[in-house]
Amino acid sequence: MVLLVFVILIAPIYIDPLFNTYRSLPEGPLRDRILSIAHATGVPADDVVWFDASRQTKRISANVAGFGGTMRVALNDNLLRRSPPEGIEAVMGHELGHYTLNHMYELILEFGAVLLLGFYFAAWAFDRAVKRWGDKWGVRGIEDPAGLPLLVALVSIYFFFLTPVTNSIIRANEIEADRYGIATSNQPDGFATIAMQLSEYRKISPGYWEEILLSTTPPATTASAQPWNGKPSTAVVR
Structure with missing residues (x-):
């Protein structure tokens, strides 16, 4: 849970700056628009910063991280350089959605529950396995170092089968943040443009089971084609 x-909550504010330089976004229409969206959604932001992620990656990204006085609205230089203003607004609306909808705290509680259930399963399965095969394997109990490979195997099996569940939790939050972001930024076409850019490193149209089992985000084609706020996007060729 502490991890x-x-x-x-903590790493984005105190660890990420060790690897990237953060600077205030210059005053102008884009900064004003992002702050306007933030204030309209009740986020107490007084600055927008950008960071030099292009040193490590070509991916576009942004985040609203921290809590209380440490809250920070940030976007990377790839997003600034490669995306149109309406796309940036849609992204920031999405990230502000994660913050406003308390997705960070939801994930802590939900994944905390998953971890606790995993510990219970590992202890239960380990005990049963040792009772049946402990003498043969030379394992006396869960405190025996010889049982570490078994414990690791059980934890790995648990998380393998729980992957669709954890992915679905994340995907549900992403869909909710998408809807929130478009509603607050009023930029459905900008959102569609960003969805296509993200497809550079995400499969643009995965199969049904591939999406259900492996995806943590909705497919770009599905997200872009939706008539957000009654206005179908014109940015995607159908």
């Missing part, structure tokens, strides 16, 4: 809190 989850660290990764989701």
